[in-house]
Amino acid sequence: MWPAEGIAISGACFQAWTEGASDADLSARDACAFRGFVIERGEMSDLKMLDLAALHDAHGAKMVPFAGYNMPVQYALGVMGEHTHTRTQAGLFDVSHMGQVILRPKAGMEALALGFEALMPVDVLGLAEGRQRYGLLTNDAGGIRDDLMFANRGDDLLVVVNAACKDADIAHMTAHLSDVADVIPVTDRALLALQGPLAAAALGAVITLPDMRFMDVAEIDTDFGTLWLSRSGYTGEDGFEISVPNAHVQAFAEALLTQNTVALIGLGARDSLRLEAGLCLYGHDITTETSPIEAGLTWAIQKVRRTGGDRAGGFAGSDVILDHLANGAPRKRVGLLPQTRAPMREGVSLFSGDTQVGAVTSGGFGPTLGAPVAMGYVDAQHAALGTELTGDVRGKRLPVTVAALPFTPANFKR
Amino acid sequence: MKYTEDHEWMRLEDDLIIVGITEHAATQLGDIVFVELPEIETQTAKGDEVVVIESVKAASDILAPLDGEIVEVNQALIDAPALVNEDPTGAAWFFKLKVDDTAVLDDFMDEDAYKALID
Numbered sequence: 001m002w003p004a005e006g007i008a009i010s011g012a013c014f015q016a017w018t019e020g021a022s023d024a025d026l027s028a029r030d031a032c033a034f035r036g037f038v039i040e041r042g043e044m045s046d047l048k049m050l051d052l053a054a055l056h057d058a059h060g061a062k063m064v065p066f067a068g069y070n071m072p073v074q075y076a077l078g079v080m081g082e083h084t085h086t087r088t089q090a091g092l093f094d095v096s097h098m099g100q101v102i103l104r105p106k107a108g109m110e111a112l113a114l115g116f117e118a119l120m121p122v123d124v125l126g127l128a129e130g131r132q133r134y135g136l137l138t139n140d141a142g143g144i145r146d147d148l149m150f151a152n153r154g155d156d157l158l159v160v161v162n163a164a165c166k167d168a169d170i171a172h173m174t175a176h177l178s179d180v181a182d183v184i185p186v187t188d189r190a191l192l193a194l195q196g197p198l199a200a201a202a203l204g205a206v207i208t209l210p211d212m213r214f215m216d217v218a219e220i221d222t223d224f225g226t227l228w229l230s231r232s233g234y235t236g237e238d239g240f241e242i243s244v245p246n247a248h249v250q251a252f253a254e255a256l257l258t259q260n261t262v263a264l265i266g267l268g269a270r271d272s273l274r275l276e277a278g279l280c281l282y283g284h285d286i287t288t289e290t291s292p293i294e295a296g297l298t299w300a301i302q303k304v305r306r307t308g309g310d311r312a313g314g315f316a317g318s319d320v321i322l323d324h325l326a327n328g329a330p331r332k333r334v335g336l337l338p339q340t341r342a343p344m345r346e347g348v349s350l351f352s353g354d355t356q357v358g359a360v361t362s363g364g365f366g367p368t369l370g371a372p373v374a375m376g377y378v379d380a381q382h383a384a385l386g387t388e389l390t391g392d393v394r395g396k397r398l399p400v401t402v403a404a405l406p407f408t409p410a411n412f413k414r
Numbered sequence: 415m416k417y418t419e420d421h422e423w424m425r426l427e428d429d430l431i432i433v434g435i436t437e438h439a440a441t442q443l444g445d446i447v448f449v450e451l452p453e454i455e456t457q458t459a460k461g462d463e464v465v466v467i468e469s470v471k472a473a474s475d476i477l478a479p480l481d482g483e484i485v486e487v488n489q490a491l492i493d494a495p496a497l498v499n500e501d502p503t504g505a506a507w508f509f510k511l512k513v514d515d516t517a518v519l520d521d522f523m524d525e526d527a528y529k530a531l532i533d
Contacts, residue, residue, distance in 0.1 A: 079470040080445035268444070268471050341448050341492075343468050365447040365470045372448070394450075394466065 051190050051246050052094050055253055059264050066267060067163035069097040074266040082269035083367040086235055087408075090196040091265035092256055099166030100186035100243060103150075103157040103173065107180055112157065114311075115180035116150075119173070121292060121315045123302035129154045132215045132230050134300050136292055137169060142320025143288040144295065145172065147280065149241075151217040151230060157181075158217070158228065160191070160241070162282045189228075190249035195239035195273075197411060198261045203240055206255045214238075214412040224248040224255070234270070236277025236410045275373055276366045278335060278405030284346060285333060285361045285375060291317070293324035294377065296333045296405070301325070332383040335407060336360065336374040336391075339399035343372040344391045350378055351390045351397060357382045360391065368408050375405065415503070416519050417528035418479045423503055424519060430486070430510040431519065433479060435467075438532045440502040444469040446495045451487040452509065458482060465508050467498065479522075482513040 047070040050056065056063065060076035072094065074082060085091055105112040113125040122135045129152050137145040146165040151158045161169045166185075174183040194203055203209055207222045212231040219228050228243035244252050256262045271281070280286045286295045303309050307322050315321075338344045348360040363374030374391075382389060385404055390397040416424045421439035425432045440446070448468040458464055458478035465476035487509045491497055497506040523531065 073471075074444065078444055083470075272470055341495075342450065343448060343473070345473065365468070367445075367470065 048097075050094055050096050051249050052096070052253055055250060056094065056264070061264070061266065064267070067097055069163065071097060072264070072266040074268045075264050077263060079266070079268035079272065080367045082263065082265040083272050085263050086196045086237060086265055086269060086273055087368050088197065089261045089263070090194055090198040090202045090239075090259075091235070091269070092253065092262050093193040093195065093265050093270055094190070094253075095193050095241070096190040096249075097163035098191055099159075099161040099163065099169060100189060100191060101159045101161065101166075101170060101173070102184040102186060103159060103177065103181040104184060105156065105181055109152075109155075109157075111180045112177070115177050116157065117305070117311060118315055119176055121301045121305050121318065121321055123304045123311075124150070124157075125311070126302065126304060127152045130217055132217050132232060135159075136297065136300060137172065138292070138315060138317040138321065139288055140316050141288070142291040142317030142324070144282075144286045144290055144292060145169070145288060147282055147286060147297075149230070149232065153217065153219065158243075164283060186243070188246050189243045190246055191241065191243050192249070192253065192256075193233050193235075193239060193241045194256065194262070195233045195235040195237045195265075197238060199237070199239040200413070202256060202259050202262050203242075205259060206252070212240075214414045224252040227252075231413065234277070234279055235273040236279070236406055236408055237273075238411050238413045271362075272364055272367055275362055275364060275375070276368055276406065276408045277410065278375070278407065280333075281362055290333070290377070291321055291324050291329060293321060294329040294331055294333060298325065328380060331358065331377045331379050333361070333375060333377055334383050335403040335405040336363070336376055336389075337401050337403040337407075338363075338372040338374060338391065339401060341372065342393050342398055344374045344393060344398070344400060348374070348376075349392045350376060350400065351392065352382050352387075357389065366407055373407050374400070378402065415525060416522035417525070417531075418522060419531065420477055420479070421532075422476065422479050424479055424522065425507075426516055426519060427510075429516060430512055431480065431482070431516065432507045432510050433476075434507040435476065435498070435502055436528070436532075437502050440499050440506075443467065443474060443498075444471060446498040449491040449495045449498065449508075451489070451491065452484050454484055454487060456484045458484060458511070467495070476508060478511070480511060480513050480518055482511040484509050485512045486510040 056072045061072035062074050063070045064073045116124045120135045127133050132151040135148050135150050139145050146169050148161045210218045217230040225245040225248040230241045233239040304311050343365050344360050345363045350358040358378030360374045360376035366373035387402040389400050391400045421436045450466040452464045459481050462478045463475040464478045488507050
């Protein structure tokens with residue numbers, strides 16, 4: 001019932017470490033240690049390269065395979081330093097591996113919105129032009145195929161999906177939206193995120209920044225080509241996600257990095273930042289086996305799509321999801337604060353007394369909290385804040401408390 | 415100082431072998447946030463997992479480099495795991511091992527050989 005994936009892979013990590021007779025092996029163990037990220041292993045030559053690969057290299061990036069791409073996991077600053085930099089200044093993330101997809105309407109925006117609503121329990125029709133919203137592609141069992149952002153740009157919808165899911169998402173949307181939209185993968189643009197309390201100032205020093213609040217989108221012409229901006233991110237901090245033409249991304253990134261408040265940030269800190277912010281990592285905290293209600297993503301289902309709403313139901317898995325909404329889900333995603341210094345990582349089993357009641361789906365150390373943090377699923381009757389459980393860490397049952405998410409307050413510009 | 419292929423260092427002091435991890439290993443592991451030490455008087459065999467160290471990103475095991483008895487552990491690491499990054503070959507030793515014959519150290523790499531391994 002509970003995922004054991006993390007345990008199995010950690011065995012492979014252990015083997016790589018113990019057999020580590022060379023630097024290459026140590027690096028392999030280290031890369032392997034990012035088990036939250038390493039979805040497949042392959043020869044480096046099979047991996048897709050980022051347009052900014054040379055820039056990452058010049059900044060001391062340690063690269064790992066992630067979702068088919070050779071991705072920077074950390075730079076010279078290190079995960080802890082990069083995490084803190086993002087919380088206090090401005091962190092620059094290369095997230096070009098993510099899928100940018102345009103849904104271009106064939107029969108008007110309303111028909112497209114209604115078609116897209118059949119794939120998501122989300123209000124698409126009501127999203128105003130110039131605004132972005134969080135969405136979930138669901139399956140017929142009420143599970144989550146992927147989570148995404150979509151923006152109403154007036155003439156089309158721009159969708160940003162997870163790297164590991166993008167081929168499947170594009171196929172899924174193409175199969176179901178062909179009457180109402182052309183599904184067009186964007187292949188000539190990189191995607192950067194600039195996150196942190198000084199992100200707006202740093203971006204405003206490089207381009208003329210329009211007035212935007214959290215989840216606004218804008219398209220602007222700059223010296224770096226036409227940029228697609230959204231005021232959003234996945235760190236819990238204020239910031240922007242910026243789609244940049246490939247031809248300009250190097251110059252744009254370098255312009256941002258000339259400012260001493262901006263530093264490149266790798267996947268390692270991206271993971272600890274989103275974990276502290278209580279945000280789900282697809283494939284771990286949300287999967288095809290978790291309903292949005294179990295996942296604590298009820299807020300993403302607007303009233304208009306719930307029972308009693310004008311466009312209630314009519315999305316994949318609506319019977320399960322609306323039932324969970326009405327009658328409660330059998331288990332819930334919760335925040336977890338380990339009560340010792342030992343981190344509780346993905347795969348750690350959670351117990352109430354001698355009964356297993358759940359498992360950790362993401363866990364590690366929260367640099368801003370200065371303590372281990374985790375999230376996971378527990379049976380509903382053990383999900384109340386303050387519930388004291390134990391987690392099995394290397395055979396020892398250590399205390400852990402159900403806690404509120406996020407662990408660090410969000411600093412969005414609403 | 416002698417070195418293992420698992421990136422540990424060993425130093426002989428008062429007939430005991432002090433064990434830690436190399437600067438190279440500490441750098442590769444990244445910021446250490448948790449150290450779990452063995453009980454003293456533990457009998458270990460070469461290759462036993464005796465210490466768990468965790469960085470922000472992952473857990474790793476430190477192996478006993480030799481057969482012996484753990485006679486002392488570095489309690490300072492419990493409250494200050496970051497010492498492993500700050501002073502891996504000095505203040506951040508992990509444990510002291512009592513062995514039958516300290517001459518076994520001769521079988522391990524010296525500094526030049528270890529440097530050749532990691533270069």
